[in-house]
Amino acid sequence: MNRAEIVIIGAGSVGLAIAKRLSIVKKNIVLLERHSTFGQDTSTRNSEVIHGGMYYPTGSLKARLCVDGNRMLYGICSAHNIPHRKTGKLIIANTENERKNIEEIYHQGKINRVPNLRMIEEQEIKSLEPNIRAKWALLSSESGVLDATELMRYFEQTALGNGVIIRYGHEVIGLEKCADFYKVIVHRDNGKIEEIVTDVVINAAGLYADQISAMLGINIEASQYRIYWVKGEYYDVNERHSGKMSRLIYPTPTPVSLGIHVRLRLDGSFALGPNAIYVNEIDYEVNPAHLGEFFSDAKEYLPFLEKSDLTPGVAGIRAKLQAKGEAVRDFVIRNETDKDQPGFINLVGIDSPALTACAAIAEEVLDIYRNL
Numbered sequence: 001m002n003r004a005e006i007v008i009i010g011a012g013s014v015g016l017a018i019a020k021r022l023s024i025v026k027k028n029i030v031l032l033e034r035h036s037t038f039g040q041d042t043s044t045r046n047s048e049v050i051h052g053g054m055y056y057p058t059g060s061l062k063a064r065l066c067v068d069g070n071r072m073l074y075g076i077c078s079a080h081n082i083p084h085r086k087t088g089k090l091i092i093a094n095t096e097n098e099r100k101n102i103e104e105i106y107h108q109g110k111i112n113r114v115p116n117l118r119m120i121e122e123q124e125i126k127s128l129e130p131n132i133r134a135k136w137a138l139l140s141s142e143s144g145v146l147d148a149t150e151l152m153r154y155f156e157q158t159a160l161g162n163g164v165i166i167r168y169g170h171e172v173i174g175l176e177k178c179a180d181f182y183k184v185i186v187h188r189d190n191g192k193i194e195e196i197v198t199d200v201v202i203n204a205a206g207l208y209a210d211q212i213s214a215m216l217g218i219n220i221e222a223s224q225y226r227i228y229w230v231k232g233e234y235y236d237v238n239e240r241h242s243g244k245m246s247r248l249i250y251p252t253p254t255p256v257s258l259g260i261h262v263r264l265r266l267d268g269s270f271a272l273g274p275n276a277i278y279v280n281e282i283d284y285e286v287n288p289a290h291l292g293e294f295f296s297d298a299k300e301y302l303p304f305l306e307k308s309d310l311t312p313g314v315a316g317i318r319a320k321l322q323a324k325g326e327a328v329r330d331f332v333i334r335n336e337t338d339k340d341q342p343g344f345i346n347l348v349g350i351d352s353p354a355l356t357a358c359a360a361i362a363e364e365v366l367d368i369y370r371n372l
């Protein structure tokens with residue numbers, strides 16, 4: 001039986017950021033990932049946007065960790081040559097109601113201490129982005145895009161260099177609380193079953209974080225840890241339009257999503273998405289029947305677009321704590337002592353903006369770890 005001090009479950013952006021951060025202060029860390037490499041679930045299936053942090057409610061973990069994570073990510077990307085660009089972003093409005101909405105986001109951003117936010121009007125919008133149609137906009141100069149794969153590669157390589165043992169093709173299938181340690185039961189891709197004994201377990205399993213919690217007997221309904229999968233599809237836009245926008249362009253958000261926006265890539269090409277559909281299975285196919293809806297939403301603010309410009313692209317799935325129609329929920333990041341599981345650091349409902357926030361989430365986990 002193997003012995004570790006800390007076992008981290010999940011090599012997405014969050015698990016890898018935690019592994020890298022803890023490896024600076026601790027040895028004997030094992031990171032377990034069921035896929036054959038990192039980032040195969042949500043961390044490579046997203047808009048790769050470094051969010052500013054203005055959408056999230058006052059005092060929430062999402063607000064604090066997004067604002068801190070934004071600053072930290074730009075620092076990490078610059079210091080380690082990870083491709084990124086502080087493009088800036090416009091959240092646009094074309095009706096009075098939408099204008100009120102973006103003003104509320106502006107005020108929330110001020111409360112959340114998001115730097116460099118400004119309300120602008122049609123003339124200035126035209127001078128910044130001549131190809132879009134918008135009467136008003138909230139300009140967030142701290143928003144940007146990055147290469148999420150390269151970010152994760154940096155975390156992975158640094159963690160490995162600091163002695164973290166990363167085991168790909170290792171799926172956690174059971175967890176047991178013993179006297180003062182945990183037993184982690186792992187199914188390896190060679191078919192073997194292995195057990196690891198550890199003092200601390202960190203659950204960064206994304207879409208399956210509720211199932212990992214349930215392995216320890218935590219009642220996911222009573223604790224409100226059930227994760228709802230919300231699919232987001234993208235449509236690629238013909239490359240003849242590449243370079244037509246230099247900033248991220250977002251409509252006003254809905255309660256489940258930030259809306260079908262321009263997902264700007266580092267090479268200047270772009271896609272539209274994501275939509276938001278509650279699903280019961282993991283399936284990354286993009287439904288061609290949704291083309292019309294993408295086109296009509298985006299045509300509102302991208303008048304140059306033709307239907308024939310759109311082709312199905314990629315999809316990702318959000319790990320949301322709110323059921324359809326329920327109010328937005330915050331990240332759960334906590335030591336589960338009060339559920340009789342001390343040393344089980346649980347991360348549940350780690351949806352957007354967790355890519356932006358991953359380095360700040362890792363600091364939060366380090367604080368919890370130091371206070372165990």
Ligand SMILES: Cc1cc2nc3c(=O)[nH]c(=O)nc-3n(C[C@H](O)[C@H](O)[C@H](O)COP(=O)(O)OP(=O)(O)OC[C@H]3O[C@@H](n4cnc5c(N)ncnc54)[C@H](O)[C@@H]3O)c2cc1C
Nearest residue numbers: 010012014034041042043046047049172206232351354356
């Ligand atoms: C469509 C979409 C767009 C988004 N856009 C943005 C954006 O622009 N900016 C932003 O900040 N955020 C965005 N997000 C959110 C962001 O992508 C996620 O919050 C973030 O990637 C979550 O990272 P994670 O490491 O928690 O999860 P994941 O990347 O899903 O990693 C979890 C890992 O755990 C592993 N795992 C699960 N169960 C087990 C097990 N039993 N044993 C071993 N391993 C296991 C999985 O295989 C997986 O690799 C978006 C999300 C979606 C879906």
